[in-house]
Amino acid sequence: MRFTYPTALVLQALLDDRHHGFDIMAATGLPSGTVYPILRRLDAAGAVRSRWEDEATARQEHRPARRYYDLTASGRAMAAEAGSRYRRLAPLTAAPAIGEV
Amino acid sequence: MPSRRHRLALAVVATAARLTPAALRPEWRREWRAELDTAARDPRTPLVRHAFGAFADAFWLRQRHVADLDWIDDLRYGWRQLTAHAGFALTAMSILAVGVGAAIAMFSVTDQILLRPLPYPDADRLVTIWETRADAPGRLDVAPANFLDWRDRVTSFETFAAATPIGLNHTGGDTPEVFFGMQVTAGFFEAFAVRPLYGRLFTPDEYTAGRHHVMLVHERLWRQRFGGDPSVVGQTFTINGARFTLVGIVPESFEPRLLPAAAARHVWVPKVIQEWEPRIRTSGYWNVVARLRPGVSLDEAQAELAAISAQLAREHPRTNEGTGAVAVRVRDHLVGDVRGAFGLLAAAVALVLLIACVNVASLLLARGVSREREVALRIALGASRPRVVRQLLVESLVIAVAGTAAGVWLAHAALRGIVALGPASIPWIDTLRLDGRGIAFAAGLAVVVALLSGLLPALRSAHGGLAWTGGRTTTAGPGRQRLRSGLVIAEVALAFVLLAGAGLLVRSFVSLLAVETGFSSANVLALQVFAEGQQPTAERRARYAEDAVARLAALPGVEAAGAVMAMPFIEVNINVEEVFTIASQPPPADGEAPRAYLSPATPGAFHALRLPLRGGRLFDERDRAGRPPVAVISDTLAARYWPEGRDPIGDRLTFDLSGQRTDVEVVGIVGAMRHDGLTEPPRPEIFLPHAQAATGSLTFVARTTGDPRALIDAAKAAIWEANPQQPIYRVATLDELVGRTLSPRRFALAIIVGFALVALLLAGGGVYGVLSAVIAARRREMGVRVALGATRADLVRSVVGRGLLLAGAGTAVGLAATLGAGRLLERFLFGVTAHDGLSVTGAGAALALAATAASYLPARRAASADPIDALRTE
Numbered sequence: 007m008r009f010t011y012p013t014a015l016v017l018q019a020l021l022d023d024r025h026h027g028f029d030i031m032a033a034t035g036l037p038s039g040t041v042y043p044i045l046r047r048l049d050a051a052g053a054v055r056s057r058w059e060d061e062a063t064a065r066q067e068h069r070p071a072r073r074y075y076d077l078t079a080s081g082r083a084m085a086a087e088a089g090s091r092y093r094r095l096a097p098l099t100a101a102p103a104i105g106e107v
Numbered sequence: 108m109p110s111r112r113h114r115l116a117l118a119v120v121a122t123a124a125r126l127t128p129a130a131l132r133p134e135w136r137r138e139w140r141a142e143l144d145t146a147a148r149d150p151r152t153p154l155v156r157h158a159f160g161a162f163a164d165a166f167w168l169r170q171r172h173v174a175d176l177d178w179i180d181d182l183r184y185g186w187r188q189l190t191a192h193a194g195f196a197l198t199a200m201s202i203l204a205v206g207v208g209a210a211i212a213m214f215s216v217t218d219q220i221l222l223r224p225l226p227y228p229d230a231d232r233l234v235t236i237w238e239t240r241a242d243a244p245g246r247l248d249v250a251p252a253n254f255l256d257w258r259d260r261v262t263s264f265e266t267f268a269a270a271t272p273i274g275l276n277h278t279g280g281d282t283p284e285v286f287f288g289m290q291v292t293a294g295f296f297e298a299f300a301v302r303p304l305y306g307r308l309f310t311p312d313e314y315t316a317g318r319h320h321v322m323l324v325h326e327r328l329w330r331q332r333f334g335g336d337p338s339v340v341g342q343t344f345t346i347n348g349a350r351f352t353l354v355g356i357v358p359e360s361f362e363p364r365l366l367p368a369a370a371a372r373h374v375w376v377p378k379v380i381q382e383w384e385p386r387i388r389t390s391g392y393w394n395v396v397a398r399l400r401p402g403v404s405l406d407e408a409q410a411e412l413a414a415i416s417a418q419l420a421r422e423h424p425r426t427n428e429g430t431g432a433v434a435v436r437v438r439d440h441l442v443g444d445v446r447g448a449f450g451l452l453a454a455a456v457a458l459v460l461l462i463a464c465v466n467v468a469s470l471l472l473a474r475g476v477s478r479e480r481e482v483a484l485r486i487a488l489g490a491s492r493p494r495v496v497r498q499l500l501v502e503s504l505v506i507a508v509a510g511t512a513a514g515v516w517l518a519h520a521a522l523r524g525i526v527a528l529g530p531a532s533i534p535w536i537d538t539l540r541l542d543g544r545g546i547a548f549a550a551g552l553a554v555v556v557a558l559l560s561g562l563l564p565a566l567r568s569a570h571g572g573l574a575w576t577g578g579r580t581t582t583a584g585p586g587r588q589r590l591r592s593g594l595v596i597a598e599v600a601l602a603f604v605l606l607a608g609a610g611l612l613v614r615s616f617v618s619l620l621a622v623e624t625g626f627s628s629a630n631v632l633a634l635q636v637f638a639e640g641q642q643p644t645a646e647r648r649a650r651y652a653e654d655a656v657a658r659l660a661a662l663p664g665v666e667a668a669g670a671v672m673a674m675p676f677i678e679v680n681i682n683v684e685e686v687f688t689i690a691s692q693p694p695p696a697d698g699e700a701p702r703a704y705l706s707p708a709t710p711g712a713f714h715a716l717r718l719p720l721r722g723g724r725l726f727d728e729r730d731r732a733g734r735p736p737v738a739v740i741s742d743t744l745a746a747r748y749w750p751e752g753r754d755p756i757g758d759r760l761t762f763d764l765s766g767q768r769t770d771v772e773v774v775g776i777v778g779a780m781r782h783d784g785l786t787e788p789p790r791p792e793i794f795l796p797h798a799q800a801a802t803g804s805l806t807f808v809a810r811t812t813g814d815p816r817a818l819i820d821a822a823k824a825a826i827w828e829a830n831p832q833q834p835i836y837r838v839a840t841l842d843e844l845v846g847r848t849l850s851p852r853r854f855a856l857a858i859i860v861g862f863a864l865v866a867l868l869l870a871g872g873g874v875y876g877v878l879s880a881v882i883a884a885r886r887r888e889m890g891v892r893v894a895l896g897a898t899r900a901d902l903v904r905s906v907v908g909r910g911l912l913l914a915g916a917g918t919a920v921g922l923a924a925t926l927g928a929g930r931l932l933e934r935f936l937f938g939v940t941a942h943d944g945l946s947v948t949g950a951g952a953a954l955a956l957a958a959t960a961a962s963y964l965p966a967r968r969a970a971s972a973d974p975i976d977a978l979r980t981e
């Protein structure tokens with residue numbers, strides 16, 4: 007799997023507990039047209055696993071359930087490697103999550 | 108109510124959704140809607156801009172889906188690829204079908220014959236025991252006296268029994284018939300632990316004279332001859348003139364072809380040991396079977412037999428000096444002889460399968476060249492390399508599965524061919540068929556073949572991937588050419604090994620056909636009878652033989668007729684070997700007494716077989732019973748015991764004949780005959796006038812002016828005129844009898860020649876394939892060379908030269924392998940050595956010819972290269 011800078015950013019966001027597409031966009035500042043293909047590729051490579059958010063939680067917040075992405079073990083390893091390759095990632099992804107603003 | 112920008116964003120995503128693969132669409136749409144619906148609550152979110160990103164997502168999924176089909180789609184795609192390139196696919200499949208078909212057939216043979224479990228309890232403890240002699244090669248039948256002494260002294264065995272073949276003449280039916288049977292001593296069935304299907308086995312007292320008129324019948328004969336009727340047990344039959352009671356049925360699982368591997372035997376009678384048999388130590392005609400005691404190893408038993416043989420040699424030095432005993436497990440006895448032949452066959456099959464895989468790999472490599480664009484595109488679109496390798500492997504799997512299916516069909520046909528044409532001496536060969544295990548093996552083989560032939564080309568293609576930069580480089584690079592050339596060299600080398608092997612076998616066969624049998628086999632009809640039962644006295648046997656011979660000789664179309672006891676090349680030959688003394692020579696030291704085979708014969712037999720007279724005279728009217736006993740000897744015997752300058756004619760020989768001391772004068776010398784096969788030496792033989800040594804075991808021989816088969820009915824009728832109750836045991840032409848001994852060789856020869864030709868074709872195809880690819884790659888270069896003044900002949904020479912270079916390299920490798928592997932072939936060779944120059948040169952020449960032919964077409968294509976075309980594309 008190719009390690010582009012945006013990929014590293016997405017991995018870092020996932021590591022920072024950003025779990026759904028738009029949240030990752032907000033955290034990384036990357037456009038949706040970049041984030042989603044990266045998520046698909048990570049999924050195909052087995053670095054992330056997707057699941058649907060708990061319906062009850064979503065209903066409580068009066069919104070539909072979103073698709074969540076979690077790092078797998080190999081994804082974590084990848085994220086760690088990405089982190090060491092791109093040392094300045096952490097500050098870049100330190101933006102507040104959507105909903106917290 | 109969604110806002111306008113929210114509605115617009117949803118419309119954008121709905122449009123993008125149409126791009127996604129249908130299977131993923133509902134979830135994909137749900138994911139995007141959930142995100143947009145949630146994000147819409149924040150008016151600052153650029154909803155529409157985010158929504159446009161869905162196009163990138165959808166597009167990525169779409170192209171990924173094209174590249175990343177699952178296995179079923181891979182298969183479908185692979186199949187489409189193959190049907191779109193039917194020529195390529197058919198070639199590859201046919202090549203694999205040949206290799207795989209041969210391998211499946213070979214597996215079935217190995218599985219069903221060589222590894223077949225024997226149907227007896229503790230079969231590993233079952234052994235056969237044979238005599239060995241210092242002066243005769245191989246395993247010999249056992250002489251009765253030796254058997255009796257062994258049986259009395261051995262301790263390693265639980266049971267120790269013997270059997271001897273017998274023709275049982277059954278009369279009282281419509282026509283006299285012969286049952287092929289065995290006389291067995293006590294313990295025979297116990298050794299095999301056989302239980303009767305109906306009735307009982309023999310009781311101990313039935314092995315004594317007077318109580319021995321009982322018989323057992325094999326289930327197969329019982330079903331065919333008696334319709335499987337159990338009430339037949341207890342009935343009596345007239346056998347050899349006496350009434351025999353059928354006491355039991357031996358089950359099908361008992362292999363009736365057990366001891367003499369040549370012919371199946373379906374009737375058993377008790378063996379009554381005759382008064383004279385405990386004195387017979389030189390003529391072996393018994394087969395011995397024994398069961399080892401539990402815990403006794405074959406080596407221990409063998410050591411005991413050796414010790415007993417040494418004792419016997421001390422006690423009977425005249426007959427037993429140099430005589431030993433060898434124990435062989437029944438399994439090894441049954442399949443031991445064919446194991447070597449099948450080993451050779453298996454090697455040939457493995458080579459052909461390997462060549463087939465190499466060739467298909469080479470074809471796939473060539474196709475890889477034309478698919479580089481496609482592979483590069485897929486990789487550019489994001490397909491991973493393992494993914495591309497998988498797709499390519501699936502394609503070779505499709506080829507392998509289709510090729511294997513065709514191969515299964517070929518194997519089925521091949522097995523039927525083996526059943527029809529294979530030598531009957533191979534046990535169980537008639538039951539050979541394609542079974543479930545064969546099919547399972549084929550399925551496994553398909554996968555192995557797919558990997559063997561597909562992996563290298565697939566890795567190679569996927570490796571090329573992103574190097575694709577435009578139209579020009581869609582030809583093979585030098586690396587790929589080197590790889591293909593290497594494969595072709597390997598193919599040529601394998602083909603060389605097979606061709607050289609085939610050459611050696613052909614040469615052996617030709618040398619064998621040139622071997623003189625000592626007699627003239629053309630236009631001779633042989634009819635074997637066992638007349639002891641019908642003619643109990645010597646006088647009657649002599650009169651019977653004379654009468655039958657006279658009637659045969661009187662038939663129109665018969666030139667000469669006679670009768671002889673020891674009939675060369677017949678299945679049940681009567682081999683009576685005796686030691687004798689020569690009057691003109693000092694008595695021999697112990698163990699060095701002259702030996703020869705004895706054979707009563709009528710005067711006509713020498714004429715019918717056209718044995719050349721080397722000195723003295725043949726038998727004639729003078730040599731009747733009561734007249735001075737005479738003998739005619741074969742020239743090998745004369746040469747062995749009467750060294751130069753000494754004449755055997757007039758000399759006197761003394762020996763025991765059926766326990767009677769006999770003294771004869773040598774009156775003639777004839778050319779010696781080979782008896783047991785063309786590879787056996789001509790036999791030292793003493794012929795006695797049948798009138799003076801009348802035996803009932805006779806083969807009538809009639810030399811005919813035309814086709815001897817046309818006379819079969821008339822000849823049988825003539826013999827029945829002499830005695831209508833006399834069954835005829837075997838009828839054949841002498842050519843058939845000689846040909847029969849060649850059939851295993853002819854079979855092996857046909858197979859290896861077939862394989863060698865296939866290998867030659869495959870190797871030729873390989874050379875053709877590589878050169879075609881080279882020419883395709885260098886077409887422009889050829890054009891430029893023509894433009895610069897090269898003649899077409901130059902181009903043809905250069906291409907053909909390259910083909911010959913490949914063939915030459917392959918031949919060199921193959922030659923080295925052949926010289927190394929020659930030993931494996933040695934036991935199949937006759938009259939040539941494993942390093943025979945002609946076979947090796949022939950193989951090289953055949954390959955050179957094939958390579959030239961295979962290079963010529965691509966060479967002509969190269970020579971037609973158009974300089975204008977070349978310059979235009981540059």
